Amino acid sequence: MDERAPGDAHLAACLASDLDGSFESLVLAHQDRLYTIAHRIGGDRLDAEELVQDTFVRAYRAMAGYPPARVRDLRLRGWLTTILVNAGRNRSRVRRVPTVELAFEPGAEPAADPLTRRDERETWARLLAGLTPAQRTAVVLRHVDGLSYAEIAEAVGRPEGTVKAHVHRGLAALRSALVAAEGRERHEREEITA
Amino acid sequence: MTTYPDAMGDPSATEAAALAGLREVAPPHLAHATLVAVGLADDYAVIETPIGPLRVAWNGRGVSAVESAVDDAAFEDRFHARTGRQAERRDALPADLAHKVERRLAGDRHNRIDLDLRGASDFERAVWMKALEIPRGEVRPYGWIAREIGRPKAVRAVGTALGHNPVPLIVPCHRVVRSDGMIGQYSLGGPENKRTILSAEGLDPDELEGLARAGIRFIGSDTTRIYCMPTCHDARRVTERHKQEFRSAGAAAAAGYRPCRHCRPLAAAIA
Numbered sequence: 001m002d003e004r005a006p007g008d009a010h011l012a013a014c015l016a017s018d019l020d021g022s023f024e025s026l027v028l029a030h031q032d033r034l035y036t037i038a039h040r041i042g043g044d045r046l047d048a049e050e051l052v053q054d055t056f057v058r059a060y061r062a063m064a065g066y067p068p069a070r071v072r073d074l075r076l077r078g079w080l081t082t083i084l085v086n087a088g089r090n091r092s093r094v095r096r097v098p099t100v101e102l103a104f105e106p107g108a109e110p111a112a113d114p115l116t117r118r119d120e121r122e123t124w125a126r127l128l129a130g131l132t133p134a135q136r137t138a139v140v141l142r143h144v145d146g147l148s149y150a151e152i153a154e155a156v157g158r159p160e161g162t163v164k165a166h167v168h169r170g171l172a173a174l175r176s177a178l179v180a181a182e183g184r185e186r187h188e189r190e191e192i193t194a
Numbered sequence: 195m196t197t198y199p200d201a202m203g204d205p206s207a208t209e210a211a212a213l214a215g216l217r218e219v220a221p222p223h224l225a226h227a228t229l230v231a232v233g234l235a236d237d238y239a240v241i242e243t244p245i246g247p248l249r250v251a252w253n254g255r256g257v258s259a260v261e262s263a264v265d266d267a268a269f270e271d272r273f274h275a276r277t278g279r280q281a282e283r284r285d286a287l288p289a290d291l292a293h294k295v296e297r298r299l300a301g302d303r304h305n306r307i308d309l310d311l312r313g314a315s316d317f318e319r320a321v322w323m324k325a326l327e328i329p330r331g332e333v334r335p336y337g338w339i340a341r342e343i344g345r346p347k348a349v350r351a352v353g354t355a356l357g358h359n360p361v362p363l364i365v366p367c368h369r370v371v372r373s374d375g376m377i378g379q380y381s382l383g384g385p386e387n388k389r390t391i392l393s394a395e396g397l398d399p400d401e402l403e404g405l406a407r408a409g410i411r412f413i414g415s416d417t418t419r420i421y422c423m424p425t426c427h428d429a430r431r432v433t434e435r436h437k438q439e440f441r442s443a444g445a446a447a448a449a450g451y452r453p454c455r456h457c458r459p460l461a462a463a464i465a
Contacts, residue, residue: 020234023229023232024234027225027228027229031224032220035220035221036216036218040216049220049227052224052228053224053227056228056232057231057254060232121215124212143205143213143214144213144216146214174209175209
């Protein structure tokens with residue numbers, strides 16, 4: 001059975017028969033998820049844009065050199081993610097960028113009230129940024145993007161068991177960080193009322 | 195060894211919703227920028243030149259067009275008709291490309307500008323690459339190019355290929371003139387523009403055509419006993435006192451002159 005994401009098998013077949021004619025469809029189909037991953041794993045928005053573009057360029061060049069049968073069999077979702085994760089790792093290695101710090105958006109101040117719905121997204125983004133890079137990558141790929149453990153294992157080049165551990169520990173860390181944030185918030189509110 | 199069943203990595207419904215809520219939409223320009231990077235779409239901007247504003251298009255493979263369209267819409271239509279790709283207007287060329295184009299137009303042949311010449315035939319590429327070898331301030335006849343690329347009989351085809359040059363000025367097809375020495379046609383807005391550009395490059399088109407009308411094809415020096423194309427850098431250093439004019443390569447050879455190794459006038463003579 002073909003375990004590929006819906007649309008990917010058809011897209012891969014199109015790319016195999018007409019790379020130039022179908023490449024835009026590939027970009028449109030995957031740019032949002034790749035951008036999300038790049039931004040959430042560690043980079044400001046500009047870094048994320050560059051990384052996504054770099055990923056597509058690498059994918060294009062790779063496919064241009066593959067025989068059509070190989071392109072047709074690509075599991076695009078996982079394959080593109082692998083390229084992005086590797087390219088991102090190389091970039092941060094070359095540039096020695098502290099990924100944790102960069103995960104905060106420039107100018108983004110800590111939310112005044114982390115519990116309101118409006119700030120919930122920012123709170124989670126900030127909590128996520130506090131995880132170790134391995135945990136953050138695993139949680140983002142599993143629960144923000146929705147990849148399978150097998151796909152994540154391939155993308156990050158680690159055994160499935162390790163990836164599961166990273167997701168598990170990452171979620172546990174997010175929970176306790178959230179509880180701590182809520183506690184701080186409650187404490188501050190009580191002080192104000194007192 | 196601790197094993198982690200899948201379920202242990204599962205977030206609660208609230209957590210799952212919060213994490214899924216972190217999904218984003220890529221910035222609107224990302225798709226186009228990506229297509230430009232791989233050469234499936236192009237950007238373009240306007241540059242100022244001695245013959246007025248020109249539109250220059252580029253993508254990740256190189257410069258893909260130089261045109262003197264009247265407006266953006268006309269340029270985009272023509273570009274799409276020729277390449278099948280969409281071009282989007284930008285405020286300016288990327289800084290490094292702008293710098294390179296500026297230096298190239300100023301006569302520096304040694305800064306490399308990548309060109310996107312997809313769709314061109316091998317013959318066209320050979321003609322354009324040969325034109326690139328002609329220095330600023332010099333001209334060569336169509337026949338010279340034909341001979342130099344090993345297709346001495348394809349003089350007319352050389353003219354056609356130069357007319358199809360998608361990146362005029364960067365590939366200096368304006369430096370190729372008629373085999374009788376007259377300035378000839380130009381794809382970028384006609385012969386007047388060709389004269390303007392050649393003048394801006396330090397040539398006197400009237401003087402050149404004056405020589406052509408007088409039947410003077412080559413200039414020699416009676417000290418070196420070498421003969422050149424009239425615009426060759428070496429010919430222009432010959433002082434009036436030592437200058438010899440020849441109507442044909444045969445006449446120069448008969449007078450005991452050998453062809454210049456820089457401008458290789460024999461190629462023009464035989465063609």
